[in-house]
Amino acid sequence: MGESTREKFLSVAAKQFAEKGFYGASIASIATELDLTKQALLHHFGSKEKLYAEILQGISNSNLRRISAIRAQTAEPKDQLEAVVVGEFEQQYANPVASALIMRELLDNERRAEKAGNWFLKPYLDALVDIVLGANVAAAKTRPEALALVYQLLGAAMYLPVSVPTLSKMYGKRLFEELRAGYSSELRRLVQSRLNARD
Amino acid sequence: MGESTREKFLSVAAKQFAEKGFYGASIASIATELDLTKQALLHHFGSKEKLYAEILQGISNSNLRRISAIRAQTAEPKDQLEAVVVGEFEQQYANPVASALIMRELLDNERRAEKAGNWFLKPYLDALVDIVLGANVAAAKTRPEALALVYQLLGAAMYLPVSVPTLSKMYGKRLFEELRAGYSSELRRLVQSRLNARD
DNA sequence: AAGTATATTTACCGAATGGTAAGTTGTCAA
DNA sequence: TTGACAACTTACCATTCGGTAAATATACTT
Numbered sequence: 001m002g003e004s005t006r007e008k009f010l011s012v013a014a015k016q017f018a019e020k021g022f023y024g025a026s027i028a029s030i031a032t033e034l035d036l037t038k039q040a041l042l043h044h045f046g047s048k049e050k051l052y053a054e055i056l057q058g059i060s061n062s063n064l065r066r067i068s069a070i071r072a073q074t075a076e077p078k079d080q081l082e083a084v085v086v087g088e089f090e091q092q093y094a095n096p097v098a099s100a101l102i103m104r105e106l107l108d109n110e111r112r113a114e115k116a117g118n119w120f121l122k123p124y125l126d127a128l129v130d131i132v133l134g135a136n137v138a139a140a141k142t143r144p145e146a147l148a149l150v151y152q153l154l155g156a157a158m159y160l161p162v163s164v165p166t167l168s169k170m171y172g173k174r175l176f177e178e179l180r181a182g183y184s185s186e187l188r189r190l191v192q193s194r195l196n197a198r199d
Numbered sequence: 200m201g202e203s204t205r206e207k208f209l210s211v212a213a214k215q216f217a218e219k220g221f222y223g224a225s226i227a228s229i230a231t232e233l234d235l236t237k238q239a240l241l242h243h244f245g246s247k248e249k250l251y252a253e254i255l256q257g258i259s260n261s262n263l264r265r266i267s268a269i270r271a272q273t274a275e276p277k278d279q280l281e282a283v284v285v286g287e288f289e290q291q292y293a294n295p296v297a298s299a300l301i302m303r304e305l306l307d308n309e310r311r312a313e314k315a316g317n318w319f320l321k322p323y324l325d326a327l328v329d330i331v332l333g334a335n336v337a338a339a340k341t342r343p344e345a346l347a348l349v350y351q352l353l354g355a356a357m358y359l360p361v362s363v364p365t366l367s368k369m370y371g372k373r374l375f376e377e378l379r380a381g382y383s384s385e386l387r388r389l390v391q392s393r394l395n396a397r398d
Numbered sequence: 399a400a401g402t403a404t405a406t407t408t409a410c411c412g413a414a415t416g417g418t419a420a421g422t423t424g425t426c427a428a
Numbered sequence: 429t430t431g432a433c434a435a436c437t438t439a440c441c442a443t444t445c446g447g448t449a450a451a452t453a454t455a456c457t458t
Contacts, residue, residue: 020222020307021220021222021223021306021307022223023219023220023222023223024220024221024222024223024307026444026445026446027445027446027447028444028445028446036406037406037407037408038446038447039406039407039408039447039448040405040406040407042447042448043404043405043406044405047446047447048446048447100306103302103306103361104306105365106361106362106365106366107220107299107302107303107361107362107365108220108223119365119369121365121369122369125369139384139385139388140385142377143374144374144377144378144380144381145381145385147370147374147378148359148378148381148382148385149385149389151355151358151359151362151378151382152355152356152358152359152382152385152386152389153355154358155354155355155356155357155358155359156351156352156354156355157351157354158354158358159350159351159353159354159357159358160347160350160351160354162302162305162306163305163306163350166304166305166306166318166320167305170318170320170321170324171346175342175343175346178341178343179343179346179347179350181343182344182347183347183350183351185338186338186339186344186347186348186351187351189338189393189396190348190389190393192396193392193393193395193396194388194389194392194393196392197388197391197392225414225415225416226415226416226417227414227415227416236436236437236438237416237417238417238418238436238437238438239435239436239437241416241417241418242434242435242436243435246416246417247416247417399458400457400458401456401457401458402455402456402457402458403454403455403456403457404454404455404456405452405453405454405455406451406452406453406454407451407452407453408449408450408451408452409448409449409450409451410447410448410449410450411446411447411448411449412445412446412447413444413445413446414443414444414445414446415442415443415444415445416441416442416443416444417440417441417442418439418440418441419438419439419440419441420437420438420439420440421436421437421438421439422435422436422437422438423434423435423436423437424433424434424435424436425432425433425434425435426431426432426433426434427430427431427432427433428429428430428431428432
């Protein structure tokens with residue numbers, strides 16, 4: 001199996017896992033979309049669980065890569081944080097599959113992790129916490145405090161991408177497009193106002 | 200079936216839907232936890248879909264009730280917004296079932312709504328948008344802008360409750376408890392800094 | 399041409415899924 | 429006592445689930 005073929009398989013599987021969740025998506029339906037039988041898919045990835053794991057691992061890696069790129073480019077930690085959070089939104093919005101998968105992983109992981117035994121998201125969160133600690137933000141000096149802030153900013157950034165399908169139908173395409181158009185600058189404003197708050 | 204019995208049924212079902220998702224939870228396993236057969240459950244609620252719908256409707260109603268109570272008690276719209284957002288976090292944290300269900304609904308609704316044909320969360324979101332518009336926040340004067348802000352604050356408030364199971368295992372109980380302890384005040388700080396930002 | 403991985407198929411398997419149909423039990427009112 | 433209704437069970441049903449085993453097809457190497 002060529003590398004590009006494998007990526008095609010992973011991308012289709014990721015889309016279906018994102019749409020329907022781990023339990024809702026079946027290897028048979030993923031295989032069908034790929035013009036394969038489910039047995040062919042199982043041959044390549046061993047099991048549904050391993051297929052899913054490879055997808056999550058890929059997302060985690062690419063997120064980590066994006067963070068290090070930003071940290072390398074940007075000097076000031078506060079600018080790093082803003083760039084990471086807004087970049088997170090842009091990235092997740094452009095590729096909703098990843099954000100939905102991350103959200104689902106957070107919801108499902110407890111029960112799944114007992115078998116899988118892996119925390120795909122931990123290195124990613126830890127990197128974000130390090131940035132916050134480096135940025136010396138008011139009232140976010142300890143590790144738990146920084147993690148709380150990271151979580152709130154991440155939540156602000158990722159809640160919309162995750163809800164795109166529902167919201168766009170709920171409010172109609174036009175209003176939703178206006179919503180999306182202003183979201184980045186709204187987000188930037190939120191991050192900035194929090195970062196510049198005084199003790 | 201007495202009203203309290205029905206509520207017991209709904210509460211157990213809600214818990215399982217929250218933990219495993221609509222597809223992951225089976226009526227059989229819900230029934231088992233209630234010392235019933237799945238047929239008895241189906242007898243009372245008609246179908247899995249209807250059972251789920253009743254749960255979501257209940258959550259939406261109770262959220263709406265909480266919002267109107269706050270709006271009645273608090274005069275200043277900015278205070279309303281802060282109270283609603285922080286209250287949302289406290290509420291969802293104390294009852295993670297509801298927040299997980301809402302999150303899952305946002306993720307799954309598109310595909311499910313085609314059959315169910317109902318937007319459980321719309322009145323709730325609309326009420327929040329009305330508060331923001333009334334609060335006259337900088338750069339959140341139009342409806343889409345206000346919705347964006349609502350979404351970001353809601354995301355900040357709800358991302359943690361949703362991730363409790365995963366995070367508490369990932370970071371261990373102690374660090375996680377510290378995280379939780381400071382989250383409300385961190386959240387209040389975030390809301391305040393955004394509300395007081397100038398144009 | 400023969401051999402050998404790799405890719406994919408057909409044929410299964412047991413278990414679980416949501417749902418239907420028909421019958422049983424229990425309760426309360428007329 | 430009888431009738432009626434709600435609560436609940438047993439017995440099914442077709443379908444789908446993830447996964448295994450074995451056979452076949454394809455492609456590359458020697």
